[in-house]
Each structure stands twice: as structure tokens, then as C-alpha cells.
Amino acid sequence: MKNRLKELRTERNWTQADLANYLDVSRQTINAIETEKFDPSLPLAFKIARLFNLSIEDIFQD
Amino acid sequence: MSDAYIAKLSQPAMRLFCWSVAWGLSILMTYISARFFHLPKMLFVVALIVNVGIGVGAIGAHIRWLKALDEMQRKIQLEAMGWALGILWIAFGALLIMDAADLAYVNPGVFPVLAALGMAAGTIRGFIKYK
Numbered sequence: 001m002k003n004r005l006k007e008l009r010t011e012r013n014w015t016q017a018d019l020a021n022y023l024d025v026s027r028q029t030i031n032a033i034e035t036e037k038f039d040p041s042l043p044l045a046f047k048i049a050r051l052f053n054l055s056i057e058d059i060f061q062d
Numbered sequence: 063m064s065d066a067y068i069a070k071l072s073q074p075a076m077r078l079f080c081w082s083v084a085w086g087l088s089i090l091m092t093y094i095s096a097r098f099f100h101l102p103k104m105l106f107v108v109a110l111i112v113n114v115g116i117g118v119g120a121i122g123a124h125i126r127w128l129k130a131l132d133e134m135q136r137k138i139q140l141e142a143m144g145w146a147l148g149i150l151w152i153a154f155g156a157l158l159i160m161d162a163a164d165l166a167y168v169n170p171g172v173f174p175v176l177a178a179l180g181m182a183a184g185t186i187r188g189f190i191k192y193k
Contacts, residue, residue: 021066025132032192038134 002061006034008052023047067132074127081120088113134192142184149180 009019009030016034020027023044032038040048049056092109095101128136153176157168 017065024066024070026067026135028189028192029132029134032134037192038137041133044133 001039002036003033004059005030005048008054008059009034022051071127071130074123074130078120078123078127081116081123085113085116085120088116138185138188138192141188142181145184145187146177146180149183150177 005019009016014022016027016030020030023030025044029038033040045056045060049059052059088109092106092113095109096106128139131139150173154173157166157172160166161168
């Protein structure tokens with residue numbers, strides 16, 4: 001699944017570790033989502049969307 | 063890993079480590095005592111009960127540790143367990159045939175070692191896959 005996570009993170013000058021801290025996951029998980037090796041669950045996708053104040057569809061695309 | 067995540071994981075990880083070490087030591091001590099000392103049988107029954115009790119505690123600690131992992135780390139562990147179980151079944155089948163055909167004697171001690179190796183290989187594979 002394609003996503004804009006890296007773009008949104010870098011816009012805010014956050015490191016992967018910062019984002020991992022905000023989402024309470026490992027930095028490896030953030031990296032795997034950004035590189036599209038791992039698709040987050042719906043609860044984590046909602047958490048990400050809430051953090052960036054966007055809808056899930058604005059961040060994740062098929 | 064992030065600071066918050068490490069903090070959340072440290073306690074269950076330490077508990078898992080302690081329970082696992084205690085379980086290993088209880089087996090080792092009981093085995094050495096049975097092998098080299100002539101102690102009353104009742105003592106070994108007690109040691110066996112203690113060993114099983116510690117084993118159950120280790121299972122609980124493992125489950126709590128898995129619950130503390132984030133979803134991707136949990137997926138890595140799930141795949142590693144799949145590898146460990148698969149390797150165990152394949153090895154069990156192969157060694158059963160070898161034993162039945164008198165090709166080789168199978169020491170049951172090989173199975174936990176194979177499971178541990180399968181788990182380790184699966185975990186490494188997962189870390190590389192989701193790197």
C-alpha cells in the first residue's frame with residue numbers, strides 16, 4: 001500500500017524516532033511503513049491520521 | 063527504537079529473561095542432581111513440580127512480552143514461531159522415519175534445540191525482511 005508518511009514526517013522536520021515516539025511503536029516499524037514493506041493495522045492508521053490531522057485516505061492509497 | 067517504546071518493553075522483556083533463566087536453571091539443577099547425587103525420589107517430584115510451575119510462569123511472561131510489542135514486531139515473532147513450528151514438524155517426521163528405518167537414533171533433546179534455532183532464524187529473517 002502506498003503512503004505519504006515520509007513526506008508528512010519530513011514536512012514537520014521529525015525523525016523516524018520522533019514519529020515512533022508519538023505513535024508508541026518502534027523506529028523499525030516506522031521505517032517499514034515508509035518503505036511500504038509493512039501495512040499498519042486500522043487502529044494504527046487512525047492514530048497516524050489523527051497525529052497529522054488528516055483522513056486515512058489522505059495518507060494511505062491503494 | 064523509540065524511547066517510549068523501549069520503556070514500555072523493558073519490564074516485560076526483563077521478566078521474560080528472568081523467567082527463562084529460572085526455567086533453564088531449574089532443569090539444569092534437577093538434571094545434575096538426578097545424575098550425580100542419590101537424593102530421595104520425593105525431592106525430584108518436588109523439583110519437577112517447581113520446574114513445571116516456573117515453565118508456566120515463563121509462558122505467561124512470554125505472552126505479556128508479545129502483547130507489549132508493537133504490531134510489526136509481533137508479526138515478526140508470529141512468522142518466527144511459524145518457522146520454528148514448521149521446522150519442528152519436518153524434523154520430527156524425518157527423524158521418525160530415520161528411527162523406524164534404523165538409519166539413526168533420535169535423541170529427544172534435539173527437538174527443543176531445533177525449535178530454538180528455527181525461532182532464531184525466523185526472527186533474523188523477519189528483521190531483515192522489515193529492515
